[in-house]
Amino acid sequence: MTTLEAYTKAFTDTFGITDEEAKNLKFQDIKAWDSVGHMGLIAAIEEAFDIMMETDDIVDLSSFDKGKEILKKYDVEID
Amino acid sequence: MWNLNQFKNNIAVITENGEKITYEQLNKYCRELTDQIGKRCLVFNLCKNEIGSLVGYIGFLNAGIVPVMLKADLDDELLSECINTYKPDFLHVPLDIAQKFKDCEKVYTHLDYALLKTPYNNVFELNDELALLLTTSGSTGSPKLVRQSYKNIRANTASIIKYLEIDEKERAITTLPMNYTYGISIINTHLMAGASLVLTEKGLMQKEFWQQLKESEATSFGGVPYTYEMLDRLRFFRMQLPFLTTLTQAGGKLAPVLHEKFAKWAQENNKKFVVMYGQTEATARMSYLPPEKAVEKYGSMGIAIPGGKFSLIDVNGIDITEPETVGELVYEGDNVTLGYAENGTDLKKGDERGGKLVTGDMAKFDKDGFFYIVGRKKRFLKIFGNRVNLDETERMIKSNFSNIDCACCGKDDMMSIFLTDSVYNERVLNFMTLKTGLNRAAFKIHDIDEIPKNEAGKTLYKELEQYYA
Numbered sequence: 001m002t003t004l005e006a007y008t009k010a011f012t013d014t015f016g017i018t019d020e021e022a023k024n025l026k027f028q029d030i031k032a033w034d035s036v037g038h039m040g041l042i043a044a045i046e047e048a049f050d051i052m053m054e055t056d057d058i059v060d061l062s063s064f065d066k067g068k069e070i071l072k073k074y075d076v077e078i079d
Numbered sequence: 080m081w082n083l084n085q086f087k088n089n090i091a092v093i094t095e096n097g098e099k100i101t102y103e104q105l106n107k108y109c110r111e112l113t114d115q116i117g118k119r120c121l122v123f124n125l126c127k128n129e130i131g132s133l134v135g136y137i138g139f140l141n142a143g144i145v146p147v148m149l150k151a152d153l154d155d156e157l158l159s160e161c162i163n164t165y166k167p168d169f170l171h172v173p174l175d176i177a178q179k180f181k182d183c184e185k186v187y188t189h190l191d192y193a194l195l196k197t198p199y200n201n202v203f204e205l206n207d208e209l210a211l212l213l214t215t216s217g218s219t220g221s222p223k224l225v226r227q228s229y230k231n232i233r234a235n236t237a238s239i240i241k242y243l244e245i246d247e248k249e250r251a252i253t254t255l256p257m258n259y260t261y262g263i264s265i266i267n268t269h270l271m272a273g274a275s276l277v278l279t280e281k282g283l284m285q286k287e288f289w290q291q292l293k294e295s296e297a298t299s300f301g302g303v304p305y306t307y308e309m310l311d312r313l314r315f316f317r318m319q320l321p322f323l324t325t326l327t328q329a330g331g332k333l334a335p336v337l338h339e340k341f342a343k344w345a346q347e348n349n350k351k352f353v354v355m356y357g358q359t360e361a362t363a364r365m366s367y368l369p370p371e372k373a374v375e376k377y378g379s380m381g382i383a384i385p386g387g388k389f390s391l392i393d394v395n396g397i398d399i400t401e402p403e404t405v406g407e408l409v410y411e412g413d414n415v416t417l418g419y420a421e422n423g424t425d426l427k428k429g430d431e432r433g434g435k436l437v438t439g440d441m442a443k444f445d446k447d448g449f450f451y452i453v454g455r456k457k458r459f460l461k462i463f464g465n466r467v468n469l470d471e472t473e474r475m476i477k478s479n480f481s482n483i484d485c486a487c488c489g490k491d492d493m494m495s496i497f498l499t500d501s502v503y504n505e506r507v508l509n510f511m512t513l514k515t516g517l518n519r520a521a522f523k524i525h526d527i528d529e530i531p532k533n534e535a536g537k538t539l540y541k542e543l544e545q546y547y548a
Contacts, residue, residue, distance in 0.1 A: 016519055027285070031512060031518070032512070032519050036305070036463060036517075037518050037519075037520060039308070039309050039312055039520075040518075042312065043312070054314065055314045055317065056286075058312075058314075060286055062285075
């Protein structure tokens with residue numbers, strides 16, 4: 001699995017959506033991505049890449065794209 | 080209810096865009112709104128943590144108008160069922176959804192809220208003591224309401240102010256919905272004490288929330304068990320929040336390990352962490368664990384609030400006097416509400432409880448008189464602080480999906496739904512999230528060939544425990 005696949009899977013598994021739907025997703029675009037869903041998403045991403053994110057990054061991860069950028073800080077390149 | 084002009088120049092509210100509203104201004108907003116109504120009647124207030132919604136709530140109570148507090152994003156079908164049941168004279172709703180109510184006339188707009196006149200005029204008689212109506216289960220939108228009196232609210236508010244020592248310097252930021260009894264109690268106490276409320280629709284998982292918390296120098300917030308799990312995951316203990324001094328918790332039993340963690344953090348950082356227990360049926364609060372006992376007695380919901388009294392009864396209704404003995408928790412106090420309403424004619428009913436509430440929660444007390452919740456008599460779960468009736472959700476699923484059998488059970492924050500045909504799994508999950516408004520993470524679907532039942536056809540929930548316990 002590529003990092004992009006693993007990253008996308010965190011979204012699709014947590015929110016019950018397709019890869020396509022995940023791509024341009026932003027916080028609160030769908031009902032499933034509320035605060036509760038966000039916590040699940042962070043857990044899934046942390047587990048997928050075996051990292052522990054900082055508070056500022058957790059609350060900053062407000063879109064699919066933004067997350068990719070944030071993960072660079074943890075030496076995870078999504079491609 | 081509130082003498083707002085008593086604190087004239089104090090800041091009552093700080094809004095999401097940083098605007099500061101004094102008590103004098105708040106009072107003016109309230110009067111301008113309620114002058115449009117001019118009589119005692121029933122109003123539905125569709126709540127958000129915004130100034131318009133707050134002005135509705137405070138204004139209505141101060142003017143003797145009885146609000147039913149509902150969440151603004153309540154499912155349309157459930158909302159119309161409530162409207163048809165109670166036939167309110169007015170709806171007070173966020174401006175952007177006002178056009179949804181076709182048979183209503185917009186009579187006033189202010190602060191991004193609209194006051195809508197319904198076709199109804201004082202259809203049902205309102206008891207003189209009746210102040211406020213709240214739902215029992217915010218999420219399934221059952222039209223069953225709790226009837227709270229002016230005396231109930233005054234008593235509970237005074238008691239909470241006393242044990243939490245809320246004064247004019249306090250500044251609470253909203254983390255709970257305004258239609259939720261715990262959120263309301265924070266509003267009630269702070270405005271009674273001349274303190275400030277920081278209103279936000281943003282959640283803990285949003286950057287804007289933390290910015291607003293810091294900028295407004297908020298001193299406290301409240302949370303349900305799930306809030307504390309989120310805070311833990313957010314590495315809350317590493318945050319520098321010098322102005323934040325008090326955290327309160329209610330809305331379900333916090334895992335003892337988290338209780339201990341937050342209690343220790345509070346002790347080490349000179350903050351207060353206060354675990355409390357309550358129900359809408361008791362206006363809001365019944366107990367609190369004094370913060371200085373938090374570390375020593377973690378896992379406990381504490382002692383009765385000032386003016387209240389607990390007892391435990393056994394299956395025969397006899398008082399339990401031995402420590403560490405489980406019985407049903409009974410509470411007595413002036414905050415015990417009048418009773419329920421299930422239809423419009425119930426609104427004229429008076430006090431049916433006489434100040435005594437049999438809680439339905441199973442508890443014990445230790446040798447020092449501190450109480451511990453150990454279980455529940457009735458079939459419901461607390462999910463993210465909301466009471467969710469399992470028989471009700473089961474009924475909803477069965478009536479919507481007639482070819483399958485199902486059973487709902489589970490643990491707090493995780494409902495297990497057993498279905499006999501896996502083809503429906505995704506559809507049932509979507510249906511449940513839609514109808515309850517709860518995140519899909521709250522549900523786990525289990526496939527099962529047959530729902531275990533006894534000879535009389537009653538579901539044997541005990542046999543399902545092995546799959547989720």
